[in-house]
Amino acid sequence: MYKSENKFKKNIYEMIAIVKLISLLFCGFIVLSEYNVWSTENFMKYSQISIYSSIIGTGILVLIYKAWIFSSKRKVMNKINLYYVIETIFLIFVFMTLIISSGGYTSGYKFIFLFIIITTTIQHGMISGIWVSSICSFFILYIDFISVPKGIVNIFFETDISLVGIFILTAWLLGCYVNLEEQYRKELLNLVNIDELTGIYNHRFFQEALTTKFEECKYENTSISLLFMDIDYFKSYNDLYGHQAGDRVLEKIGKVLKNGARDKDIVARYGGEEFAVILPKTTEEEAIIIAENIRSTIENEEFKGEENLPNKKLTISVGVSCAPKRGKNKIDLIKSADDALYRAKFFNKNRVETYFCVLDELKNDIQEEHIDMISSIKTLISIINAKDRYTYGHTERVVIYCKMIANRLNLTEEDKKNLRYGAYLHDIGKIEIGQEILNKKMPLNDKEWKILKKTS
Numbered sequence: 001m002y003k004s005e006n007k008f009k010k011n012i013y014e015m016i017a018i019v020k021l022i023s024l025l026f027c028g029f030i031v032l033s034e035y036n037v038w039s040t041e042n043f044m045k046y047s048q049i050s051i052y053s054s055i056i057g058t059g060i061l062v063l064i065y066k067a068w069i070f071s072s073k074r075k076v077m078n079k080i081n082l083y084y085v086i087e088t089i090f091l092i093f094v095f096m097t098l099i100i101s102s103g104g105y106t107s108g109y110k111f112i113f114l115f116i117i118i119t120t121t122i123q124h125g126m127i128s129g130i131w132v133s134s135i136c137s138f139f140i141l142y143i144d145f146i147s148v149p150k151g152i153v154n155i156f157f158e159t160d161i162s163l164v165g166i167f168i169l170t171a172w173l174l175g176c177y178v179n180l181e182e183q184y185r186k187e188l189l190n191l192v193n194i195d196e197l198t199g200i201y202n203h204r205f206f207q208e209a210l211t212t213k214f215e216e217c218k219y220e221n222t223s224i225s226l227l228f229m230d231i232d233y234f235k236s237y238n239d240l241y242g243h244q245a246g247d248r249v250l251e252k253i254g255k256v257l258k259n260g261a262r263d264k265d266i267v268a269r270y271g272g273e274e275f276a277v278i279l280p281k282t283t284e285e286e287a288i289i290i291a292e293n294i295r296s297t298i299e300n301e302e303f304k305g306e307e308n309l310p311n312k313k314l315t316i317s318v319g320v321s322c323a324p325k326r327g328k329n330k331i332d333l334i335k336s337a338d339d340a341l342y343r344a345k346f347f348n349k350n351r352v353e354t355y356f357c358v359l360d361e362l363k364n365d366i367q368e369e370h371i372d373m374i375s376s377i378k379t380l381i382s383i384i385n386a387k388d389r390y391t392y393g394h395t396e397r398v399v400i401y402c403k404m405i406a407n408r409l410n411l412t413e414e415d416k417k418n419l420r421y422g423a424y425l426h427d428i429g430k431i432e433i434g435q436e437i438l439n440k441k442m443p444l445n446d447k448e449w450k451i452l453k454k455t456s
Helices: 002-034 040-045 047-072 082-101 110-124 126-147 157-193 203-220 234-241 243-260 284-300 330-346 358-364 368-387 390-408 413-425 428-432 446-455
Strands: 224-231 266-271 274-280 316-323 352-354
Touching: 002 082, 002 110, 082 110, 082 126, 110 126, 110 157, 126 157, 157 203, 203 224, 203 266, 203 274, 203 330, 224 234, 224 243, 224 284, 224 330, 234 243, 243 266, 243 274, 243 284, 274 284, 284 316, 284 352, 316 330, 330 352, 390 413
Parallel strands: 316 352
Antiparallel strands: 224 274, 224 316, 266 274
């Protein structure tokens, strides 16, 4: 969505900048015409000066074009700000000055107002376009009334009335088209980016939005937090009441998340019964408070039939992670939030957990040249986790227990480190075992036992 939206805006800005440049070219032609530069005699006389002036003028126009394009990157489409107001007033004033200097009510260049009417309508919509066209129309009719001497029929008045009608009609028609196009584009974006069941953003939009927001926060040197949420015992609820009842739960939770989110937050359905909330410019501490509010709100909501669930309430577990504190890129942020969610699910559910990896503690005690070894161990454990999610909690608990035992036995610091390394690596053989064996619920056969013994 962001990429297509930015591409669309870029094309619009380029088109508007070109129209404005053309209007400036017309202004130059009007000035040159008033000085009769285009006559054969004057053109030959000042041909060299004209060439140099043309080159310099072209360079100035290119610079103006680049400046317009560059400044437009920091503006929002259809949002009026002081810059646009000043720019519009300046162009209207320039056009009025040129019309007065080129004959006033007899000027043949009154149509030049069309440029500013078109660009304003495209940028800001019908209302702004009609306002600008009304100001331009009032100016043209005003100079018709005050400039014509008494007793003389203004033969230009009828033409000016038609021109005023063209101004208003152009603003109205173009404004209607811009409004319809904007409405149609929003409907298409909703079809592509909104999850039909819950009414919040879908997984596709989440990935694209997280990439954009992550880069923005990285550029501004601010934190970005991510919440992963999973409905506790949702499979049991579906088995008890059916998928239609489960869909109603998903829809209700989606509304709760959407209503409780801040304007800058992005709420999405990550998949199945999992939800995600992107929290731009939010620290981990702030994210924990937000996550706890969401958890308690859903816990206090009433859901039909929740009393028959194992914990008698329909609740959620929430995992919290923050970048750059917990990850240097988007993938690390997602993975750490997912690991935090797994911790919350593992430790009795209906809770908020932040990302924590005891392996990170070793980085503070290890020499810099061995940091890559820590990263390699972490990668191997991640591969095992992908096969067997139980291993993550198991490895973590073994490390904690080994640390407690080492302290109780008063081991040396070197022995403590070695014991912790052993705790991390004690299941490393699982990397050679297939997922179908690790997660098999039925008893293992002789061949599978041999594979386990071989890698143990």
